[in-house]
Amino acid sequence: MRLAIIATLAAAAVAAGCATTPEEQAPARVEERAAKPAPVETKPIARVDLTSKPAAGSPLKDPNNILSRRSIYYDYDKFDIKDEFRPLVEAHAKYLRENPGAKMLIQGNADERGSREYNLGLGQRRSDSVKRALAILGAKDNQIESVSLGEEKPVCTEHAEGCWAKNRRGDMLYSGEY
Numbered sequence: 585m586r587l588a589i590i591a592t593l594a595a596a597a598v599a600a601g602c603a604t605t606p607e608e609q610a611p612a613r614v615e616e617r618a619a620k621p622a623p624v625e626t627k628p629i630a631r632v633d634l635t636s637k638p639a640a641g642s643p644l645k646d647p648n649n650i651l652s653r654r655s656i657y658y659d660y661d662k663f664d665i666k667d668e669f670r671p672l673v674e675a676h677a678k679y680l681r682e683n684p685g686a687k688m689l690i691q692g693n694a695d696e697r698g699s700r701e702y703n704l705g706l707g708q709r710r711s712d713s714v715k716r717a718l719a720i721l722g723a724k725d726n727q728i729e730s731v732s733l734g735e736e737k738p739v740c741t742e743h744a745e746g747c748w749a750k751n752r753r754g755d756m757l758y759s760g761e762y
Contacts, residue, residue, distance in 0.1 A: 643679070644758060650675045656714060656754045660695075663709040665717055673714065676756055677721030680728070687759040688723075690714045690730045693737055695748035700734060707732030710754045 643649040656669045665673060680686055692711030694703035711730035719725055740747035 651679055654756045656710075656756075657749065658710055658752045658754070660697075660748075660752065661706070663692075663706065663713050665713055673717045674721055677718045677723045680718060680723035681721075684724065684727070686727060688718075688728050689757045689759075689762045690728065691737070691755045691757065691762075692730065692732045693751055693753050693755065694735050695751040696735045696738065696743075697748065698735075704732050704734040707734045710752075714754045714756065 643651045646652055650672060653672055656665060656672065658664075658666070676688070680688065690711040692707030692709070692714075694706045694710075696703075698706070708730070711732060715728045715730040718728055735751070738751045739753075740750045
C-alpha cells in the first residue's frame with residue numbers, strides 16, 4: 585500500500601507541475617542588441633576626366649617649352665638615346681612624375697631600309713629605350729606604353745639620307761593625342 589501512496593503522490597506532483605499547456609505560456613522576448621548605425625554624412629565625389637586633352641595653357645602645347653618637343657632621332661641602325669636628347673627625356677620624365685594621371689605612348693619608327701620585320705624590331709627597341717629612360721628618371725611604368733610602327737609612318741618619303749634621318753625616331757604622345 586505504501587507503494588501505491590507514493591505512486592499516487594508522484595503522479596499528482598507531475599500533474600501539478602504541468603498544469604499549464606504551451607498555448608497558455610507567454611512568448612519568449614527577444615532583445616534587440618544591434619544598435620542602429622548613426623547616419624553617415626556623404627559628400628559628393630569630384631569627377632576627374634583623365635581622357636581629356638591638356639589645357640590650352642599646358643606646357644605640352646607651349647612652343648617655348650621643351651615639353652612641346654616630342655621626337656627623339658636616332659642614328660642609322662641604333663636605338664640608344666643621343667646626349668642631345670637627354671634634356672628632352674628628363675623634362676618629360678619630370679612632367680610624368682609630377683602628373684601621375686598623365687599617360688604617354690611612345691611610337692618607335694624606322695626608315696624604309698631593312699626588312700619589315702627588322703624595322704618593326706628596331707622601332708620597338710627605340711620605343712623601349714625611351715620608356716626605360718623615363719622609368720629610370722622616376723616615371724611610373726603604368727604611365728608609359730611603347731609600341732613599334734616600323735617603317736609604316738614616315739614623315740618624309742624621299743629616298744635620301746636627309747629624309748631617312750627624319751624617319752628614324754621615337755615619338756612621345758600624351759593621352760588625347762593618339
